[in-house]
Amino acid sequence: MDRYLALKSNFTDTPVLFIDRRAAQQDLHHCAQQRLRAAADLLETLTCLNFRQADTKDTTHIIQALYLLVQDGCDLLENTRIQ
Structure with missing residues (x-):
């Protein structure tokens, strides 16, 4: 197994963002939790908004x-x- 795994969210032919598979599992889990919490918080905020006046580029x-x-x-x- 290679040490570094390119993130699937890389949009270039040559990936630049990677996961260090040798990083502590606790650190990987914490980073995942941080990103998923940020997404959930953003979604929670969006449930309170009205998109009728939003620009298409804002939604994108x-x-x-x-x-x-x-x-x-x-x-x-x-x-x-899982350990």
Whole structure:
């Protein structure tokens, strides 16, 4: 197994963001939790908003931010071992 795993959220031909598989499992789990919590908090905030006056680009920006947070969190969780 390679030490570094490219995040699935990389959008370039040459990945630049990686997970260090030798990092402490607790640290990987904490990073995953942090990203997923940020996504959940953003979604909670969005439930209180009215999108009738939102610009299409704003919606795209929100979706992109949520995708990055959730995908990175999932990549991190997939690389933690239950002990």
